[in-house]
Amino acid sequence: MTHQSRVRPDQPAVPLTDPPNADPMLPRLFRVRAVTQEVSDTFTLDLVPEDGRPVPFQPGQISMLYAFGVGEIPISISSDPADPSVLSHTIRAVGKVSRALADLKPGAMVGVRTPFGTPWPVAAAQGSDVLFLGGGVGIAPLRPAIYRVLAEREKYGNILILYGARTPEDILFRDELRGWRSRFDLSVRVTVDRATGSWSGRVGVVTQLIKGGGFDRMHTVAFVCGPEVMMRYGVHTLNDHGITNDRIYITMERNMKCAVGLCGHCQFGAELVCRDGPVFRFDRIAETFAIREI
Amino acid sequence: MTARDDLIEMIGEAPVFRDLSPDMIAKLAGCARVEHYDAGAVLIRDGQPAETFFAIRHGKVALELAAPPHGRLVLQTLQEGDVLGWSWLVPPYRWAFDGRAVTLVRTLSFDARGLDRLMGEDTQLGYRLLRELVTLMANRLTTARMQMLDLYTPRGD
Missing domain, CATH: 2.40.30.10 (Translation factors)
Structure with missing residues (x-):
């Protein structure tokens, strides 16, 4: 090789x-x-x-x-x-x-x-607002991009971290989210599908956090990671708020084996997730993404 | 500006009324009032007659269901820009959930009978508002289904 x-x-x-x-x-x-x-x-x-x-x-x-x-x-x-x-x-x-x-x-x-694999295009997003939309353990692949963007905070517009978890007990990186929320130069919104205990935060699906706005729809790049159903609704909601598919990036999960594009286990339509992804610009895979059998 | 002018301006700012003309919004002011609720206050209660329509201007409201012995289950939270309650629109005109203020809440509150009468008298107003409410209901149903799906339940590697 x-x-x-x-x-x-x-x-x-x-x-x-x-x-x-x-x-x-x-x-x-x-x-x-x-x-x-x-x-x-x-x-x-x-x-x-x-x-x-x-x-x-x-x-x-x-x-x-x-x-x-x-x-x-x-x-x-x-x-x-x-x-x-x-x-x-x-x-x-x-x-x-x-x-x-x-x-x-x-x-x-x-x-x-x-x-x-391909990375989140954090450098290409400079000059834009950046919206991170994560669900469940999907916040983990976004975290390096959040670090990178925050390391060069002055090069970006508004930064939003929108995160949804199953319950309050399932919120990942809780301390880091608190730390980010305490900053004055970014917006962090968290919701859970089911409230438990003394949770007094939001209850509802993560896509509802998008309607809180805080981004320029013409100049926003969105990075989305979570279960595919969540990403599908997430893309729809981002579209509804004026963010077009060429400014939405998602990361795909498939059954990878070789990781270098040889074995074909992670084939996704004409793409191999390990070689052409896992991060895809959504307009490049929108048609494939809509096919249920793939 | 008079208090009525303020009220009309606030109604015009509420997303749910975005498709209404200034004339229609002025009509709505006749059955609207501004209300404040302290954190913990109950805006609507399961089983009680549904007599008010709320447009939330500030704060957070939890939609809850009492489920003994588990206590109160929070189904969803609503915030600024959201509306609370459409049970006044459909039989049996009773609330199906509790609505509790999680924070200080400010609302535009509409007398449901007055609103229903207005919608019948001005059918254009009625149609536009109903269309908006049906859209909200559909969105609420979709998100409720997504919650039921339990999307984040793990699957094996």
Whole structure:
């Protein structure tokens, strides 16, 4: 496999592999530095490369995490791209591999192939308002883009983080959301589908947060991540508020295996999610997205 | 400006009345009043006659259902720009939920009988307002269905 780049007019060139890693199919050894239990079924693994070589990545890119003896799954990187010495992955323990990863303790080893895929076009969004729309664990792939945008806050217009969770207990990155909410230069709105306990915040679906406005419909770029049904309604609602499909980006989830566009497991219409995504400009996939069988 | 002028201006600012002409909005002022509710106050109560239509100008209202022994279940929150209650429009004209102020709430409150009478007398006004309310109902139904779907329930890897 040679190193190659994909160049699209709307997105920066991104190398398919970390250049020092000659074989993108070969996992590198990473050591678990920390395990953070975020909510009852979701945790974050902080991983450091055993060989000490940092891993530059772009917001939105994914890793293939290999739990030795169990299997490999694609997981979006959820840490700050400004620090390539640590890769964080926020994972919901729902299957065989993710549960095996959940059982790891600090010091354990993981096989990692990374980074893969297209990023959120944060640089191309400079000069625009930026709207992050996340649902459930979908806030995790957005987090590196939020870090990147906030690191260069002066280059963007209004910034909105709209997040929906199942219940108050399922809100990810709660402390960070509080920190962002306390800033005067961005807007954070959170809602839950079901209120529990003493929750006094909003109750309702995340797409309802869009109608709160606070963005210039002609100059807004939206980054959307969550369950596909949520993204579908999210795109419709963004359209209703004047944001056209060429300014909406979503990240797709499919059954990735090779992560380099060879095996075809993650085919999505004419696209391969691992190679052409996971981040797609919505107008490029709108027709495919509407086909239920795909 | 008179108090009536203020009222007309406030009605004109409410999204639900955006399709109404100035003349229609002036008619609505005849059955409207401004109200304030402290946090915790109950605006509407399940089972009680539905006699008021609320357009929320400020604050947050929780739509709740008492579900013993679980206490109050919050189904949805409404805020500025939202409307509360259309049970006055359809039989049996009783509220189906509680509406409780989560924060200080300011509303434009309309006497439902007066509003219903106006909608019958001025059928253009009635049609436009009904169309707006049906749109809101449809949106509310869609979002309620999305909540029922439990979108964030995990699936295996």
